[in-house]
Amino acid sequence: KILILDFGSQFTQLIARAVREANVFCEIIPFQKSFEIDPGLKGIILSGSPFSVNEENAPSVDIASFIQKVPVLGVCYGAQLTAKNFGGRVDKSNKREYGRAKMHIGKKDVLFKNVAEESQVWMSHSDSITALPEGFEILATTESIPVAGFKKTGGPEKPLYGIQFHPEVYHSIEGKKVLNNFLIDICGCKQDWTPASFVNETVARLKEQIGDSHVIMALSGGVDSTVAATLISKAIGDRLHGIFVDNGVLRKDEFEQVLKTYDAIGLNVTGIDAKQMFYDQFKGKTDPEQKRKVIGKLFIDVFHEESKKVQGVKFLGQGTIYPDVIESVSVHGPSQTIKSHHNVGGLPDIMHLELVEPLRFLFKDEVRKVGLELGIPADMINRHPFPGPGLAIRILGEVTEEKVKLLQAADEIYIKGLKDHGLYTSVWQAGTILLPVKSVGVMGDERTYEFTVALRAVTSVDGMTADWAHLPYDFLAYISNEIINNVRGINRVVYDISSKPPATIEWE
Ligand code: XMP
Numbered sequence: 460k461i462l463i464l465d466f467g468s469q470f471t472q473l474i475a476r477a478v479r480e481a482n483v484f485c486e487i488i489p490f491q492k493s494f495e496i497d498p499g500l501k502g503i504i505l506s507g508s509p510f511s512v513n514e515e516n517a518p519s520v521d522i523a524s525f526i527q528k529v530p531v532l533g534v535c536y537g538a539q540l541t542a543k544n545f546g547g548r549v550d551k552s553n554k555r556e557y558g559r560a561k562m563h564i565g566k567k568d569v570l571f572k573n574v575a576e577e578s579q580v581w582m583s584h585s586d587s588i589t590a591l592p593e594g595f596e597i598l599a600t601t602e603s604i605p606v607a608g609f610k611k612t613g614g615p616e617k618p619l620y621g622i623q624f625h626p627e628v629y630h631s632i633e634g635k636k637v638l639n640n641f642l643i644d645i646c647g648c649k650q651d652w653t654p655a656s657f658v659n660e661t662v663a664r665l666k667e668q669i670g671d672s673h674v675i676m677a678l679s680g681g682v683d684s685t686v687a688a689t690l691i692s693k694a695i696g697d698r699l700h701g702i703f704v705d706n707g708v709l710r711k712d713e714f715e716q717v718l719k720t721y722d723a724i725g726l727n728v729t730g731i732d733a734k735q736m737f738y739d740q741f742k743g744k745t746d747p748e749q750k751r752k753v754i755g756k757l758f759i760d761v762f763h764e765e766s767k768k769v770q771g772v773k774f775l776g777q778g779t780i781y782p783d784v785i786e787s788v789s790v791h792g793p794s795q796t797i798k799s800h801h802n803v804g805g806l807p808d809i810m811h812l813e814l815v816e817p818l819r820f821l822f823k824d825e826v827r828k829v830g831l832e833l834g835i836p837a838d839m840i841n842r843h844p845f846p847g848p849g850l851a852i853r854i855l856g857e858v859t860e861e862k863v864k865l866l867q868a869a870d871e872i873y874i875k876g877l878k879d880h881g882l883y884t885s886v887w888q889a890g891t892i893l894l895p896v897k898s899v900g901v902m903g904d905e906r907t908y909e910f911t912v913a914l915r916a917v918t919s920v921d922g923m924t925a926d927w928a929h930l931p932y933d934f935l936a937y938i939s940n941e942i943i944n945n946v947r948g949i950n951r952v953v954y955d956i957s958s959k960p961p962a963t964i965e966w967e
Pocket of ligand 1: 751844845846848888922923959962963964966967
């Protein structure tokens with residue numbers, strides 16, 4: 460595997476994904492965390508950082524000790540840190556370099572194998588390397604900086620490289636090639652991290668971990684929990700007990716459809732209709748965080764009650780994925796809670812169960828590939844994300860059964876429309892929001908006074924930032940007509956044109 464030491468750059472996860480795309484396994488760890496250099500470790504990548512290497516307390520690591528054993532590639536800050544640690548100079552540039560730059564390769568080297576002599580790279584730095592240490596040579600330059608790529612020459616150590624540009628960013632045209640040269644030619648990585656090998660290894664490991672015990676797991680109908688459950692089920696069959704709760708705020712007919720899919724995959728899942736209990740609890744609750752808490756707590760109660768019916772349970776299955784567990788390097792102090800997302804966070808504690816998390820090291824796109832490898836229907840794999848509190852956080856204000864029905868009807872028209880018009884997979888997430896606003900309309904000769912629905916659709920990579928999707932006007936017109944003509948109680952449709960930040964994807 461490859462280790463990526465994170466110095467806090469916003470691009471660190473992109474490096475990891477680019478490495479995984481080359482079918483090489485990698486892990487991200489905070490720069491200050493200690494680790495073993497065992498024979499399985501093939502190389503180290505040092506990430507970028509918002510710091511300057513010249514700042515007091517700038518994050519640092521002992522690169523000289525690593526290169527006794529494995530090749531190292533410094534990226535951006537990682538390159539500057541390398542230069543500085545070995546006695547080079549890094550200075551504030553007169554001109555900051557952000558965005559595209561033209562790189563010229565001055566010296567042939569395996570790092571730039573098959574890379575064009577001139578190519579576009581992506582830069583994001585205000586410091587630059589002004590003098591390399593002794594025994595280092597320049598491999599590449601750009602118009603504004605003399606050192607865009609370098610290597611340490613000679614010595615008994617393993618190869619040591621630095622590049623000022625970001626190879627992991629899409630705009631570095633030959634970036635993936637440079638990374639692959641490092642991974643394969645320099646580190647000697649085998650490209651054996653594939654969905655098939657992941658499935659085989661994971662199922663074997665799960666068999667060992669679980670033995671002849673039983674596992675219970677809350678399923679949500681989402682991609683992550685479905686793929687995780689399928690892997691566990693492949694390892695232990697019906698000793699996996701899935702529980703799928705109808706909390707009354709799912710999409711229209713979703714409960715029945717999802718249960719049917721689970722059945723087709725061969726998962727042992729019990730569906731529990733708890734709708735009424737949830738509706739009772741929603742009474743009088745209007746604050747978003749309070750609504751989330753009510754749903755989270757009642758869900759745990761229902762799940763706990765149901766789990767007592769299963770004998771011999773020692774494990775709790777969860778669909779946790781890698782972005783949820785990467786320890787982040789905090790550079791701006793502790794971050795503020797914007798929304799409390801973790802709906803089942805409290806489960807393992809009260810139930811004294813060990814966790815089984817087969818997707819702990821996968822990125823979302825890898826989860827999807829593994830899902831397809833497992834034969835899960837593509838419809839299920841390509842579903843948009845849907846929040847745990849469901850339509851409850853898309854009905855602003857108090858949630859009632861009537862409002863849920865209204866929103867379900869509008870939502871069904873919208874999602875079906877997106878699918879029928881070939882737009883569903885081009886947006887990252889879409890849904891309708893029921894506003895607590897009534898307005899006047901006219902239908903035929905009659906005055907109406909009904910609710911407003913907002914349509915939301917965003918493009919995004921990971922949900923952390925998002926742009927509103929530029930859906931075609933004709934499509935929006937069609938949906939607006941369909942909703943107003945077919946859903947009695949809604950007489951106005953608006954489209955949300957806010958991006959995240961400063962807005963969020965959900966309205967609550
Ligand atoms: P926001 O609204 O924070 O949403 O921009 C980002 C992503 O998270 C989902 N989301 C939630 N998921 N429980 C969940 O399981 C929640 O309470 C919750 N709130 C937002 C949202 O749907 C989007 O995918």
